[in-house]
Amino acid sequence: MVVVTVPRSTEAPDTACRSSSVLDAVLAGIVAVDREGRVTLLNPAAERLLEVRAMTTIGRCLGELIGDGHDGELLAAVREDLDRVTPDRPIERVVEIHPNGSLELRYVRLRSRCLKDHLRAPAGAVFEVLDVTDEHKTNQLKNQFLSIVAHELRTPLTGIKTFSTMLAKGMLGGLEERQQTVVESIREQSLRLEHQIDKLVNLGHIDAEEYSQDLDAIDAVEVVRQALGGFEVTARDRAITLRAILPDGTRIVRADRSDLRRAVQALVENALKFTRDGGSVAVTLQDSEPGRVEIAVADDGVGIEPRYQGRIFEKFFQVEDPLTRHHGGSGLGLFFVKNIVEAHGASVRVDSALGHGARFSFELQLDGTGETITPQSTGAQTAPAHPTTDDR
Amino acid sequence: MERTVLIIEDEKLIIVSTQMVLEAAGFRVESAVNGEEGIQKAKSLRPDLVLLDIMMPGIDGWETLTRLKRDPETSGIPVIIFTAREHARGHQKSSEMGAADYFRKPFEPDELIELVEKHAGQRV
Incomplete structure (x- = not known):
């Protein structure tokens, strides 16, 4: 200092x-x-x-x-x-x-x-x-490395995900019940792996703050539905009731489709992680104020102590000691959620009491209401060039 | 009438999986494994849509897109950028360069079909 x-x-x-x-x-x-x-x-x-x-x-x-x-x-x-x-x-x-x-x-x-x-x-x-030339160059190399690794992992994953999805959806003919279960499990694990790769790439963007710059008019209901697709088997295996409470029709928002899906996935992953077997997780999309929708993920799990509620969005922060904890994870999920949501001009709210579950929510502006989205700065800005992701 | 999609992609696995999805949805699928071959096939086949990878040996997807859009014979064919790598402002960049859409791998088969249905034959 x-x-x-x-x-x-x-x-x-x-x-x-x-x-x-x-x-x-x-x-x-x-x-x-x-x-x-x-x-x-x-x-x-x-x-x-x-x-x-x-x-x-x-x-x-x-x-x-x-x-x-x-x-x-x-x-x-x-x-x-x-x-x-x-x-x-x-x-x-x-x-x-x-x-x-x-x-x-x-x-x-x-x-x-x-x-x-x-x-x-x-x-x-x-x-x-x-x-900070040396630090900046090292950072660029790190981002480039992560981006290449992600590409190399996504290519075979595309095959696994596509084939398992085609089989699971009966596009290649009907399956016996046991075969169906196995194929659905392969598909779900591929979605889980995809989510982990997304987090790896986002790790490279921690310092770049490159969130949600591909804003497009998309249906938030559809995005939430897709985000839930990767968790059905996990929830079923742990007897957790995973419910989606979605409105009829569409709710068009200006957002980055992939990032919004990642944010909802990270919230659901977090909720499942801290919910006991037999518990419940509900994902809700509902109209809030005029011209706005609220997306919320609520669980009846272990909850968060008030003293940690301000810190859970910090990079790498985990409530448990990393060496003795029972739950996996990198401590990055909620950090990404916060960055993604803020890049959409909104903020994440958490309501929780220890032992009584947690509810994470954020609101988005519906498209066509005349208001423009002003992405909020989430911290340090970088130099204009970003060769890691823009080079090819 | 059967519509044709040309996939320009260097990974055989991606070609095969994408081809299976699109053929199941009733499209005829042709493929090229690099940009140069892709441009030639776009001229000779006049497909209803091109799915274009970015990272390829030889000329990359951005250069391929530029050449397709510069040539009056192929400039009207809708092109969807199809990438497994993060690209800063990729959606915006592809749109500014004349692509009809931007799509990330791995993909959901239903989403791919929906997107291809939306753009195939919508000559610009």
Whole structure:
């Protein structure tokens, strides 16, 4: 963590001196600007990264530096963030830069925070600039690897899923009861594997925040029905009643079909995991406020302690100790649900009491009501290029 | 009249499984194992629809789509992108490049039939 104290004239000289020494020593570039965007402080690391000299920069507007022979994209991002940052809303993003206009490509993480004066009124902003090129490249390789692995797994899986589905649905002729059970089990396991591969790919997107960008007019009822298709045998084997309570007709929403299905699948998987054998899980899609539908997954399982309810959506968070837990899983399911739902401009609600089950729900805007979906940012943004998924 | 679907796909397993699904739904299915062969067959067969994979040896699916849409002989044939890999904004990109739809593998046979029924013969 970097703590910045902007020296004021009333400060004791030794305090200002100490602050200045700290700023000189930190590896991150620190730039502070006043409300008009004039630079009030610039440490040596920022001088190196921004290719500017403090003595010629202090007191000048950041805007004046743009097009001054320095890296335009970074300075443009700084200027943009200065207009957007508020005391409640720090901004963080990764920006691509070409130092000195060279062909060399580097990535810097830009963190922008609002500065307040002694009356706690906004007084400008402080920018932390950190070179994250190595981290970013490693991340790209990781995403590329996961994407290739997923492709290699999906190809044979397509055959298994297609053939087992054709057999299970009688498209290739009738089967005896035992054969039917076996084929349905193969199909369900293929759906389960597909869901796991989807999670693997999403793991690569944790830092990329690339959720739900393929918004299309789709029938939410149909998506929920499809999402349940992979859990029938599991529920039956554990004598869990899995019910779908769906309205007649269609409910058209603007959403990413695959991501919405993944979100519902993750909620159902989570509900089944924490429901005792013989319990029940209900998936409901119902009209809520005018122009909106609510999708909810409710179980009568073990429930969630109130102290964990805010944390279950965190990446890798699991209520149980991973070494001694009884339930499998990666701790990513609810994290993905949250990201996917937020990318659709909504939020996930959880109602639960320990020992009395849990109900997860979210609402979607019906299409054609004139309102547009504004995907919410779910955290850090990345540099514009995303070669991992866009290269082929 | 029997409608023809051309699958351009390098994985034999995907061709066979897709072919079985579409033939069960009454389509005639032809296949090509790379982009170049796919373009040639699109010209000679004039299919009602093309199912196009992205990751293929030689010219990839995006390039194949570009060439199909550039050639007046094939530009009117609806193309559905058919991919097992995540593509950033894939739906949007394929739409901007002239594809009729975007579909991910593994697929649900019913969904594939529905999609092919929707676009087959809808020349653009």
